[in-house]
Amino acid sequence: MIRFGVGFVAASLVAIGVALVGALASGVRADDARATVVIDPGHGGADLGARGPHGELEKELTLAVAKKLAARLRAAGTKVVLTRKSDVFVALPGRTEIANRAHAALFVSIHANSAPEPDVAGAETYFLSREASDDEAMCVAMTENDVFKQAGTADESADVVGAILGDLIRTEHLRESSALAAAIQRQLARLPGASRGVKQAPFVVLTGVNMPAALVEIGFITNPAESQRLGQRDRQDAIAKALAAAIGEAMVQNREARLAIDPPQAEEKP
Numbered sequence: 001m002i003r004f005g006v007g008f009v010a011a012s013l014v015a016i017g018v019a020l021v022g023a024l025a026s027g028v029r030a031d032d033a034r035a036t037v038v039i040d041p042g043h044g045g046a047d048l049g050a051r052g053p054h055g056e057l058e059k060e061l062t063l064a065v066a067k068k069l070a071a072r073l074r075a076a077g078t079k080v081v082l083t084r085k086s087d088v089f090v091a092l093p094g095r096t097e098i099a100n101r102a103h104a105a106l107f108v109s110i111h112a113n114s115a116p117e118p119d120v121a122g123a124e125t126y127f128l129s130r131e132a133s134d135d136e137a138m139c140v141a142m143t144e145n146d147v148f149k150q151a152g153t154a155d156e157s158a159d160v161v162g163a164i165l166g167d168l169i170r171t172e173h174l175r176e177s178s179a180l181a182a183a184i185q186r187q188l189a190r191l192p193g194a195s196r197g198v199k200q201a202p203f204v205v206l207t208g209v210n211m212p213a214a215l216v217e218i219g220f221i222t223n224p225a226e227s228q229r230l231g232q233r234d235r236q237d238a239i240a241k242a243l244a245a246a247i248g249e250a251m252v253q254n255r256e257a258r259l260a261i262d263p264p265q266a267e268e269k270p
């Protein structure tokens with residue numbers, strides 16, 4: 001077992017801090033930057049993510065769907081930044097940093113779910129919260145945070161994750177993140193299969209992201225039928241289409257909300 005120890009965790013904390021300070025220092029950017037979306041295909045490289053009953057890998061499903069989603073968004077004129085474009089490992093703080101450097105309008109992390117019981121199925125979407133909405137949501141967050149916890153020593157890792165979440169959970173994008181998660185889940189619920197709703201949990205990858213953000217679990221890779229479906233090109237296309245529609249919806253909503261709060265100067269009467 002490789003242990004990176006406290007030094008690595010401290011470096012990760014610094015990386016998150018630098019990303020945050022950078023984002024804050026640059027302030028709000030022009031509309032072209034607001035039209036950028038960061039898509040985060042979960043896992044990659046040595047971090048395989050969850051595994052299906054026939055060897056299906058979460059890291060491959062998330063990348064396939066992310067690429068299809070990116071193509072759709074680009075075709076619609078949206079600038080897209082992927083946190084990874086191939087089968088490589090990117091640490092969770094590195095993903096946050098990529099998102100903040102892009103000064104994006106939205107951040108969407110794509111994952112596939114796992115459960116000990118093979119009959120559990122369906123899609124669910126999360127936005128960040130210190131408290132999980134239920135025990136199952138907490139389990140999902142713990143599983144997705146595992147790659148980060150492995151970087152710390154076994155005894156300290158849980159506390160380190162807790163400390164980071166406590167310090168860095170940002171609340172100013174809560175409403176927009178909640179709306180983004182709702183839009184994603186609404187679109188996914190239109191596809192065949194179960195909808196497990198919108199939930200909240202403490203995901204490290206969403207922590208410190210200086211923009212509205214959501215994490216979608218596109219289905220259970222541990223369910224044999226769902227895992228097989230998730231591997232099909234048609235299903236991946238349908239998921240990408242649903243996510244693109246939700247992202248478009250959320251971007252319009254956010255733009256309208258900003259205009260309502262901060263109307264253009266030209267409309268002011270002398």
Ligand SMILES: [Zn+2]
Nearest residue numbers: 042049111112
């Ligand atoms: Zn995952």
